[in-house]
Amino acid sequence: MLLGFTYAALAIFAIGVIYRGWKIAKMPVHLRWELAPVPHEKGKSRYGGSYFEEYEWWTKPREKSLLNEVWYMFLEIVFLRGVWEHKRPLWFFTFSFHFGGLYLPAASVGMMLLSSIPGFSLLGRWAVSLLGPGYLLGALGIGGLLYRRATDPEVKAFGSFATFFNLFFLLFIYLSGIYAMLPIEAFAGQITGFVKSLLFFNLNYTLSMPARIHVCSACLFLIYLPFTYMMHFVAKYFTYHEIRWNDKPMQRGSNMEKEVQSMLGQKVSWSAPHIMGEGKKTWVDAATEDVKK
């Protein structure tokens, strides 16, 4: 039954993430705000520059740096660069939670899966050695974030029931994981066996009751996650790549031009006196007509 529940949780998680990501990707093109720096601007990103600075830029090929962009993403995703630069008092705890509580367990599960490949069984033992420190760091991070949410006046006023519920939920997962890992030798064999059972649809596995509770709580979290703002791990891809960094110019005949033209042909229902759209005027109509005084 636990195996079936885990499959269901993984399926709901995958469908939820894909659906919400698709919804964001399907949103119409937006009008760019010239936000800087753009990391892929070769030689210019360090001062927030742009290809627009080039004389007759439209006659020259764009020079981009993928390496710069990937490096920026690495620092942001792994080390939470934005928080380090703009909200440093929060950085230690949020880094502990993200790196320890999310990335290490994810790497651990990945290694357990790989350990199923003949010749790679050693990865299974190493995988569990990541899980313990991960859960400890995760619990430390969550504890610190709870403390900050409860005491820092700048964040305290913006904590909702959902904020605290999510933090306590995660704390429960980490603490149940730490408890389930004792003794660690038994846990290592059990959890690696369970992950392999998932991979090969094998009902022949053993999990202690604390480990079952831990796995159940993690599965419930996976089911819940796609419906919350914790989906920011997907949303951030679009926030960075579409909104902050998509500086592609609109060229004649391009897909972007076609999409913008299509959007401009939509009817607006704004009813303010200077628009009076009422569902009859298009964006082009509203922008090109004289405003009656």
Added chain:
Amino acid sequence: MSKVLRIEEMSKDRDSSLVELNKEKLDPLPAPYDTVEARKKWKTISNEKKEQVVCNLDGFVALGLPQPKDEKEEKIAVDKFISGLKKLLTKENNWSFLQPLTLSLEYCAKCQTCNDACPVFVESGRNDLYRPT
């Protein structure tokens, strides 16, 4: 940092401003406007004018919204505001800003990391009324 404001405070005391802006507390501007004396004097709104236009957020008039005369007019104004908010979330009325707005509304974790990126918030002396979240 100024007093922490809650959204429900906007509907409480309408006879006085939600926040009082003070030139001395604003972030200094570059020279030669880096002294309080060098900044232009702010016009204060007369009591008569306050009864005609809405200015009870910070004592300034930005949009020239008329003060509702009675509960019926107030309800019309509130309904229009809510209708406008809903339109902002449709592609027909707001395709040009829909993706940035939706991403902010749905995925903001309220961590306050973006505060320093907002020049209005920073220049106001970190006045809570202008907090981006």
